[in-house]
Amino acid sequence: MALVVQKYGGSSVADAQKIKNVAKRIADCKKKGDQVVVVVSAMGDTTDDLIQLAKTICSKPDKRELDVLLSTGEIVSSTLLAMCLTEMGCQSISLNGQQAGIQTDTAYSSARILKVEARRVKSELEKGNVVIVAGFQGITASLDITTLGRGGSDTTAVALAAALGAKVVGRYTDTEGVFTADPRVVPDAKPLSEISYEEMLELATYGSKVIHPRAVELGELYNIPILVASSFNDKPGTLIHGEVSMENRNKVRSVCHDLDIAKITVVGIPDRPGIASALFVPLAEAGLSVDTIVQNASVNNITDLTFTTTKGEFEKSMAVINPLAKSIGAKQVSADSKVGKVSIIGTGMQNTPGYAARMFNTLSKEGINILLISTSEIRITCIIAEDRVKDAVKALHKAFQLDQVKS
């Protein structure tokens, strides 16, 4: 008897019929004799709807209260799924974050899991129940409700799997796995059969919406493989794990992109220690998050500093940066909100020359100007004009022969 942990996303439980379909999949799994724990997201757009509801009542909802409000979305879907399973003859019980023992810190809206006290889950499994856990939520030491931030249900599932000693987490949504590029941009993008934790972490951070990076981190930390697959068919999906085969390690695995980017450059700063903190500490204090940061080599003690932000935080970031730039003696602030980023990712790039050259060459041949470059050991990212991002993804997908990946 194995212990199976599955997680179903909001699109998989979006309406009554979809909940019934998911229940059938779970019941089939249970029939094989396994113990089954299922983590669910809120139905469809429930979380967005609840945020909208809060905004009809107050302009800046209190964070603790907003977490209480949002936590109801997953409670509703978990209990509907449980009652559906029980009526199908598959004995089931729903547990909320507290009942499932998801203990977190007090960082409302982006709480971190401190510990999973899975006693109740285990006792319900021993009674023969399928245990349906409301994802995305936890409880503080003072019994206040927290949420784990967007994608938090993925994190709930991996944390529970770690606490219960499950061998793998099955994560089901409306996507069939991790692709060599976004299939909406590159029609012949191929699903990958496997990908490493570190590659997935870069993909998730640099534009792939398939799975939340924190869930991948946690999977890597506890060495729990995550199978990303569709809840609407039985295709094999993509296994995110640590032991990717040699053949797959030595390659670019995927091209990803992100259009939600704006670029801000502080030009002509007198170069001295403390410039970066003078700019970025106030941004952080204003709750604005900054992505890629690049500082040019200093010429005559004058340097330029460029960073990117999301389009949604662009205006606010400019309002913070403009007076700061003046105060540190910069010449001007230039900005471009019509940019995007494209990245190639693969452990094969590690210690292997030529990938960067091939990427730049491909973009050049397409007549695409590179505005900014950033790299990690297994990733190369270029910031380019927003309206050329899709062309870049297509060209890079072809240049790195990702259309020839066997799925």
Added chain:
Amino acid sequence: MALVVQKYGGSSVADAQKIKNVAKRIADCKKKGDQVVVVVSAMGDTTDDLIQLAKTICSKPDKRELDVLLSTGEIVSSTLLAMCLTEMGCQSISLNGQQAGIQTDTAYSSARILKVEARRVKSELEKGNVVIVAGFQGITASLDITTLGRGGSDTTAVALAAALGAKVVGRYTDTEGVFTADPRVVPDAKPLSEISYEEMLELATYGSKVIHPRAVELGELYNIPILVASSFNDKPGTLIHGEVSMENRNKVRSVCHDLDIAKITVVGIPDRPGIASALFVPLAEAGLSVDTIVQNASVNNITDLTFTTTKGEFEKSMAVINPLAKSIGAKQVSADSKVGKVSIIGTGMQNTPGYAARMFNTLSKEGINILLISTSEIRITCIIAEDRVKDAVKALHKAFQLDQVKS
């Protein structure tokens, strides 16, 4: 500094604007320097909507799961009200049933409160918070969520008031108080300034929808007056309490009616011990509740037994009763689903002759036939034809001079 416990019904928090209005009332109360605890129902028709949602997924939702589902309605309204108050500058926190310490038995869908452990509520009050409690819900010893049944939020409010030692519960909905009759039937019905617990208990049980009987019982048990008033205006409302003035004690206080009644008579039963239990134990086991029961005096050891049920449970009750009637040797079962009941209520009836006579006489003059009579010390109820109930209410309201009550 007084401690004020208020309860707002679903109609008072039905939408964003109404929640803002309620928040303003609460903030005004808090400004007077009082400590304020507020219990809320779910917004508008939320509870019905959630039941409908469950029914799209399964025909007979598991009771534990349904309670979890329904409990989210009050959590949503409590947290919206709390965030609204906090944004208005009136520091506030929402607590769910568990956090508010509402400990119940395990009778899902109609749980009874065993104890209120109000430590958290007290500590939040001491911090200066207005405490908004999600009504209608509690938690069992094994930390499972229960609901208290329809009208349960009233019970939550009175139980909290008892635990906190509050002097009175203010209960606000869209009605202005307890009336001498339903104002939709009798346009010159008058609001009562006060009414006794026992009178209100009879009224609530015999058709008045103003407040749930269990809340009144609890108010009487702990001697906590309940002020029933409107959240939409500042009219004085009705005080339900124990010390009703002499002048008001000596009268019929209100006429109430209920159209949701059906009547079943088992005719010609050989009279012997055990007949009643032979009929009513199986009904109870089928989850069917029975209201008024009348057994005629036995003639020649043959008796008739009549009882009423709701129209919704009429068909099911007939299905249970028909075979039973045969097995106990009854001649036949006659039934009438087109009946209703009308009652006059008042402690003044106690030990005072003439009220029954005046009631029967009034109905007779209106040409209304009485099908069944039942009485308590402070109530007389007649079952009559459904289509004459409103005529009866109007005539009785006039006959007992309730149109002359000073409000």
